[in-house]
Amino acid sequence: MANQMLELVQGLLYGNGLRIGKLSPTGRVFAMMLGKHGDTIPFMGPQIHDHAMTVARVPARKYYWDAKLLVDVQIAVERWYGFDTYTIIPDAYNFEVEALGAKFIYSDDAMPTVDTNDPLIKQPGDLDKLGPLDPSRGRIPMGVEAARLTCEKASGPFAMGFFCSPFSLICQAMGYPKAVRALKRDRVFAQELFDWAENQAIFPYLKAQSEQPGVKQSSGADAWAAFPNLTPEMVDEWVVPSAKRLAARGKKELGITVMAGLAAADYCEEDPAKFDKEIMFKCWETARKTFIMDVALSAMGRTQDWPMEWLQEFAVLNGKGGRKLPVYASLNGRFIRDSSPQQIVAKIREWIDILGRDGRVLFFIANVPADAPPVNIHTAIHAVRTLGRYPIAEDLSSIEIEPPPFQPFDEWLKGQPEADAILKAREWKPA
Amino acid sequence: MSEEQYQAISQAVTEGEDEDAGRLVSEALAVGLPPLDILQQGVIAGITQAGELWKVNEFFLPDVILAADAFKAAMAPLKPHLEDADGGQHGRKYVIGVVEGDMHDLGKSLVIALLQSAGFEVIDLGIDVCKTDFVEAVKEYQPTIVGLGAYMTTTMLEMKEIIAELESQGLRQGVKVMVGGVPTSQEFADEIGADAWGKDALDAIHKALELVGV
Numbered sequence: 196m197a198n199q200m201l202e203l204v205q206g207l208l209y210g211n212g213l214r215i216g217k218l219s220p221t222g223r224v225f226a227m228m229l230g231k232h233g234d235t236i237p238f239m240g241p242q243i244h245d246h247a248m249t250v251a252r253v254p255a256r257k258y259y260w261d262a263k264l265l266v267d268v269q270i271a272v273e274r275w276y277g278f279d280t281y282t283i284i285p286d287a288y289n290f291e292v293e294a295l296g297a298k299f300i301y302s303d304d305a306m307p308t309v310d311t312n313d314p315l316i317k318q319p320g321d322l323d324k325l326g327p328l329d330p331s332r333g334r335i336p337m338g339v340e341a342a343r344l345t346c347e348k349a350s351g352p353f354a355m356g357f358f359c360s361p362f363s364l365i366c367q368a369m370g371y372p373k374a375v376r377a378l379k380r381d382r383v384f385a386q387e388l389f390d391w392a393e394n395q396a397i398f399p400y401l402k403a404q405s406e407q408p409g410v411k412q413s414s415g416a417d418a419w420a421a422f423p424n425l426t427p428e429m430v431d432e433w434v435v436p437s438a439k440r441l442a443a444r445g446k447k448e449l450g451i452t453v454m455a456g457l458a459a460a461d462y463c464e465e466d467p468a469k470f471d472k473e474i475m476f477k478c479w480e481t482a483r484k485t486f487i488m489d490v491a492l493s494a495m496g497r498t499q500d501w502p503m504e505w506l507q508e509f510a511v512l513n514g515k516g517g518r519k520l521p522v523y524a525s526l527n528g529r530f531i532r533d534s535s536p537q538q539i540v541a542k543i544r545e546w547i548d549i550l551g552r553d554g555r556v557l558f559f560i561a562n563v564p565a566d567a568p569p570v571n572i573h574t575a576i577h578a579v580r581t582l583g584r585y586p587i588a589e590d591l592s593s594i595e596i597e598p599p600p601f602q603p604f605d606e607w608l609k610g611q612p613e614a615d616a617i618l619k620a621r622e623w624k625p626a
Numbered sequence: 627m628s629e630e631q632y633q634a635i636s637q638a639v640t641e642g643e644d645e646d647a648g649r650l651v652s653e654a655l656a657v658g659l660p661p662l663d664i665l666q667q668g669v670i671a672g673i674t675q676a677g678e679l680w681k682v683n684e685f686f687l688p689d690v691i692l693a694a695d696a697f698k699a700a701m702a703p704l705k706p707h708l709e710d711a712d713g714g715q716h717g718r719k720y721v722i723g724v725v726e727g728d729m730h731d732l733g734k735s736l737v738i739a740l741l742q743s744a745g746f747e748v749i750d751l752g753i754d755v756c757k758t759d760f761v762e763a764v765k766e767y768q769p770t771i772v773g774l775g776a777y778m779t780t781t782m783l784e785m786k787e788i789i790a791e792l793e794s795q796g797l798r799q800g801v802k803v804m805v806g807g808v809p810t811s812q813e814f815a816d817e818i819g820a821d822a823w824g825k826d827a828l829d830a831i832h833k834a835l836e837l838v839g840v
Contacts, residue, residue: 245779255780300754302727305780310729312753371732375688376695379642423686465825471683528779533813564779564809 199351209233210554220279221351224557228488228521232554236547236583238576239523239559240273240282240353245306246563247272250604253620255304259286262340264620270348271613275604276572279557281349285341287357287416291396292367294333295325309367316369319384327395330403339403346409356404360417360455361392361437362425368392371419378425378433389437397455398444405449412452413445417485420459421495422474427481430460435484456485458494467500475501479509483520491520495561499530499542503549510555522556526575531560532567536574536598543578544591552587574598628659632667635700639672640679642692644699647672652703661707669700673743677828690827694739701742718838719769723751723760724807725784730777733807736827737773744831757788764797770838773830774820776807785810786818793819802837806830 199221206222208215210230218226218233226233244265248258251268258264269283286306293299298310316322330339342356359367365374365388377385397415404410419425420434438456445453460481464470482492491510493501503524510519524546531539543558550556558579563572577599582591601607608614631654638647647669654664676693679685685693720741724734730753741748749767751759764772772792776782785805792798805815806824815823822837824830 249780300727300729302781305727305778308727308729308778310753311732312729372691372695372735375691379688379692425688426686429688466829469681469683474683529809529811529814532779533811533817562779566779566783 203229206230206233223279224352227555227557230554231518232556232585234585236551236579237279237557238277238579239557240278240280241528241560242282242284242562243269243272243560244285245565246567249565250275250569251617251620253617254623254625255302255306256625257620257623259306260334260337261620262337262344264616265337265341266344266348267613267616268620271608271611271617272604274611275607276569277576278559280351280353281345282353282559283341283345283349284357284416285338288359288363288367288418290334290338291328291359291364291400294328294330294335294400295368295396297368311367311370314369314373315367316365316373316388319387322387322391325391325395328397328399330399335400335403338400339407342404342410342413343407346407346411354409355454356401356407356410356413358397358400358404358413358415358455360415360420360434360457360459361389361397361441362434362456362459363415363417363419364392364396365389366419368396371424374419375425378429385433389433393437393441393444397441401441401445401451401453402449405445405451410451412454414457415441415453415455417456417459418461418495420456421461421463422478423464425459427460427474427477430456430481431484434459435481438485452487454485454487458482459485461492461494461496463496465497467497470501472502472505475505476509479506480513483513489520491522493523493525493561495525496527497530498525498527498561499534503546507550510550519553519555522550524550524556524558525561526558528560528562528564528567531571531575532564534571536571539571539575540578540582540596543575544582544594544596547579547582547587548591551583554585558583569601569604570598573601628654628663629667631657631659632664632671635664635668636672636675639669639696639700640675640693642676642689642696644692644696647696648699648702651700655703655707661704665704665708669697669704670743672700673697673740677740677831680828690736694736697739697743718746718771719749719767720746720771720773720834721749721751721760721763721767721769722773722775723755723763724753724775724777725781725788726754726756727784728776728778728781728807729753730775730807733777733827734773734775737775737806737824737830740827740831741834744835746834757784757791760788761791761795761797764792764801765795769801771802771804771821771834773804773806773824773834775805776810779809782807782809782814785820789819804830804833804837 202222206225207229210226223233223237297315460478462478802821805820822833
């Protein structure tokens, strides 16, 4: 295992101009975050659980119940692609409500999904019937084990447990329309819902994670709180205070870093004709309040159509000490799936020209679709590695990028430490 | 007086005041205002206005959700009278469902509310609908359009199977297929041979009307 402190120090020095030695992948991220840039623009691991399952050809009914398999598959697939960091996440929105008794459907080739037609909370009185989450129920033990394994096997600054953030949990428990109605029409009930989500549902899960060796942080995704599901004003009013409460309680009582509300206020307007600079700026400003690092964040939105000059302008305006905010430039998962390698290269070339010349940018893919062609992902990484090499070439259009040759996953897998677990899982049959 | 009542209904629907919307429609019916006028000048005007505000970034999804709720509340007392007044529906049938393995129905609920406001007769197959049920519904209801929704990148692949099944059973020529849902895209719709992709609920209505030639 690499020495993270050395990687951090090397990244810090490298990013600030003292370029000694060869940067590790994690050091590359540190250089970008703590300085200006490393040797190339980093490519961070994405949310990839569906896609990794598809690439590794393991059955969903095994993959989503077996912590070791889930972690091994994602590590293997992310290493096959060559991301700079691992991001290991299961179907993070489901664990708490499933353990509390919500009705789910399970299928052979997709993640478990909650049945919002028969929700856990149908009326306010139902809240009283839902006792605190029992961490021995449902797939909570698997989630806790996945957190432990992630921190053991992946390590680094992005190794952490996971949970479902309060607003998204409320949506999972009662459906988004009713959750929104509560926020807009019944503030007392809405506050009771947040209190329940934070303290009865999430906290016991965090506590169980914190008792595992190596688990020092846990992050809570909150895609239901993205824009336009919630406005940035609603996120400011409800989600940000809730995230702060959870973070404070996690620190005080569990001694871990709890990051709730991730992806809240993420600008996910789908219609380019409606892209609005003022609203985007509000969203990015609000998103900063829930992110542990101060960054200009794009994630799940239709970023391929964004005027990236706006994100650059936001990062520069809000930077400190003469440096812009670090920019997380997310390639939309559907764009990666639906585009040709040439279109992907062209987009990356355009973004590096706008966002990359002054450093402080990393690329990632938000939520890789199950059926995204692997050649597109390999091409994206190759393009960022080549076009994003510092100093950035003056004329990026003169650099030709072809889809790189790569070994098919099964050939590559031979001899890898995860091979046995993956190959055995393919033989698995439900009892 | 009637103009004021229609305006009040419209405003209640736009602003998502479901209790007011239902009550105001009942009051309008009670004083004998024509159900079709209540529908057109009150209820549909209200939901249309919500849609317009959505288009220009003055309304956001929470506002649209509340407006759709108010639309439903307004339609509840109105619907029996409309069937009397209009002899039923308008002859444009739309079968809609969320594909097998997928339970997410927010988008579908919004699309249904707006389709109804646009004069479609909607047959809602619900969520987690298998390929066979879609095909049987097309046979039974002979809709103008069938709409397939999915939320997950795994379940969306089922849409391709449904279209292939409609082809293999000789039903595809007689029905337009629309797809929608978070992971879908125009490229995906083209790839699987759908006739249209709705990027959001309002876009879906716009495309549906185009498909039926309105």
